[in-house]
Amino acid sequence: MRRTLGDALNWCATGTELFFAAVAGWGEEDYLAPSGLPGWTRKHLVAHVAANADALGNLVRWAATGEKTPMYSSPRQRDADIEAGARRPAEELAAWLTSSAERLAAGITGLTDDQWNAEVVTAQGRTVPATEIPWLRSREVCVHAVDLASGVAFSALPxxxxxxxxxxxxxxxxxxxxxxxxxxxxxxxxxxxxxxxxxxxxxxxxxxxxxxxxxxxxxxxxxxxxxxxxxxxxxx
The missing domain is CATH 3.30.1050.20 (Nonspecific Lipid-transfer Protein; Chain A)
Structure with missing residues (x-):
């Protein structure tokens, strides 16, 4: 593996900045425009990224407390959260994107060395150490910053x-x-x-x-x- 926890934390911060910069100042029409993903508007994509932060926050809580907290309560929850988010007004959706990212960042910052080594289970059913959480998030924000179809390209990623x-x-x-x-x-x-x-x-x-x-x-x-x-x- 050619990445470290420090790498993933840095990429997570970089990708979050890229994503937030891309959506900054968007109004309702901007959010309703098609994303780069078939069948999804930008609202769907932003809702997905916001819901992902909340879901990964569940894994951070699991690592911090030892209490089993799956990313999603059921296989259908992820899709339901995205569809519900895609119906939110632009201002409300933007607020969710920001607050969910802030909660995740705060939770990650609070993990101790022992908690980083705690095992959690991803939405795909893989058992991984909590050190994988920043990588999972950096992958989401970086790739989906491109998927926003707002001018960010893969060549802009680290x-x-x-x-x-x-x-x-x-x-x-x-x-x-x-x-x-x-x-x-x-x-x-x-x-x-x-x-x-x-x-x-x-x-x-x-x-x-x-x-x-x-x-x-x-x-x-x-x-x-x-x-x-x-x-x-x-x-x-």
Whole structure:
């Protein structure tokens, strides 16, 4: 793993600043515009990021108290929170985004060394140490800052985060069906292999493009020979 707790805490702060800067000053029409995610307005996306802060706050509470506090009370709660949030007025939604981020930051700051090592369970059912919480949040705010479709690109994200994101996605895609792909970031020399069907397809490009491709976001990468990079299945 090429990331530390300190890295994740820094990326979490950077991504939060990027996300907040992107939505600053938005009115109702701005929030109702389409996001970069199919079927979601920017309101849906902002509601998702706000609800994510509250959900990760539950994991912080779990680590701090030892009391089992799942991210969501049921598999349906996440979707219900997003839909309800998407119906809020812009001003109210913005206030939720801010307050939820502040609560999460305060909770993270209060964790002791022992509490950082406490085990919690993610929404996907993975048991992880609490040190993973800042990484989960940094991934959310950074990638979704791009998804706001307001001018933030993957190239604006920290290089270390992009490398860690590629590592994370490749690890999660390891058992997924799909084509075998060998990826190389031409600007850093980093290389990843996605196991899959057939002869491996070689895809090269800048780190930002590689991360966007792996995350299923728009990119300009092509495979060797100039053909389009093969379509990948969803990673989350």
């Amino acid at each position: 290089a270390g985060l992009l490398t860690a994101l590629a590592d994370d996605i490749v690890a999660k895609r390891g058992g997924a069906a799909g084509p075998a792909v060998v990826l190389t970031a031409t600007d850093t020399g980093d290389r990843w292999e996605l196991p899959g069907e057939g002869e491996p397809v070689t895809v090269d490009g800048p780190l930002a493009g590689v991360a966007a491709y792996l995350a299923g976001r728009p990119h300009a990468l092509t495979a060797s020979g100039g053909s389009l990079a093969p379509l990948l299945t969803a990673w989350l």
